[in-house]
Amino acid sequence: AGRLDNIAPTLDLAQAGKLDFFPLDDDTFSAPSLMRKCLKLGGVAPAVFTIANDIAVERFLRGDLPFNRILAIIEEALGRFG
Numbered sequence: 001a002g003r004l005d006n007i008a009p010t011l012d013l014a015q016a017g018k019l020d021f022f023p024l025d026d027d028t029f030s031a032p033s034l035m036r037k038c039l040k041l042g043g044v045a046p047a048v049f050t051i052a053n054d055i056a057v058e059r060f061l062r063g064d065l066p067f068n069r070i071l072a073i074i075e076e077a078l079g080r081f082g
Helices: 030-041 046-064 065-079
Strands: none
Touching: 030 046, 030 065, 046 065
16 A cells, blocks of 8 residues: 555546647656666666656655755766766
8 A cells, every 4th residue: 555545546548538649848848858868878877867766756755855856856866977
């Protein structure tokens, strides 16, 4: 049982109907773009991104970090390994 149990009904994609997908706007959603760059860089960059993201999100969920700082934390961590 997780902390988000029973907040919303389970999504049944078979019942959801038609879904439309569009390319991401990298200016609006910069985290996926940054991850793609990390994947191209290779080495430890993807792991640093993932670990920094996990830590930043956990801090956000605890209330220790504002949501809009998550990406900055990831970028700071990547800068230490660049």
